[in-house]
Amino acid sequence: MIDLYLANTPNGLKLRLFFEESGLEHRRIKVDLGKGDQFKPEFLAISPNNKIPAMVDHDPADGGAPLSIFESGAMLLYLAEKTGRFLSPDLRGRTETLQWVFWQVGGLGPMAGQNGHFAVYAPEKIPYAINRYVNETNRLYGVLDKHLGQGHLAGRDFIVGDYSIADMACYPWIVPHEAHGQKLEAFPNLKRWFETIAARPATIRAYDGVANTYAPTKPLSEAERALLFGQSAKR
Template identity: 65%
Template structure:
């Protein structure tokens, strides 16, 4: 059994995508980041960076004590190795997958996250920041579109954890000020993943966990989300 500490964000969706694809037994432990659940001592023992998602594998390979893990990319890699799925076993396939997984973790996610912040949540409009991250988002969309010009999925012919990592960050493309029609290869890939039964099941969990998912963030939630300092983890 996997305990999944989750809230419906792009990083949270990555893990439900994997779990729904594989059928691994899991239980969602909601972490309401708008109310500050990520700063509670019990959660910090699992995720010291006070970010979700995180997991606790109650039945790790080889037995022993439950294994706790944070960081969505590390979780995807761990689960892929645990199940032997969605990570090619050969050297070149594995290397292709991991480099694109790390590309998402180091580039696509952080840059699009800044896009979200300055276009949707910042208390004042900062034109330079908005233009900076809209343009970088567009550049990264272009990188993906070129990559997908001659292959079905990001790492090659098969669906992998690299796709699961990137897809949730493309879902809010309209809010990111992007046009999927301008990136036909990316659009084809995006629509193919959206049609997968496991994708539909994963996104259905969002409404179950947070019925307000998709609604504007309250001012109180913004204070919790965007007012974090070192003292936030000392509660």
């Protein structure tokens, strides 16, 4: 059994996609970010960076004590290796897949995340910041669009041959494209890829009942804003 700690953010939804696709037995544990669950000692023991997702595998392959893991990219890699799925055993396929996973965790996620923050959550609209991150998100969309339309796999359905953890990593960060100021019509290869994944039964299950992260039902309170965006080393 695996305990999965998450909220329905793009990074949390990466893991929901993996578990829905794999059918791996797990238990979901909601982390209420607005109430500060991420700062509870029991959660910090699993995720010292006080971020979701995180998980505890009570049956690791080495037969030892329960193993806790944080960082969504590391979690996807761990689960792929545990199940033997969604990551090619071939050297070149594995390497290409991991390149795109790291591209997402190092580029697409952080840039799109800052895009959403300054466009939606920031208490004041700062044109320079909004333009900076909208443009960088656009550039990254272009990188993936070009990749999906060129080379020996031109017109490919997925990022690296078969559906993989690279697709699971990237897809949730494309879902909020409208909030991020992007139009998929401008990226035909990306749009095709996105629609292919959106139609997968596991994707439909993973997103069932999930609200739009960038469409809050009510304004954030000052306490919520401080918890989500006002942290320092001293909290």
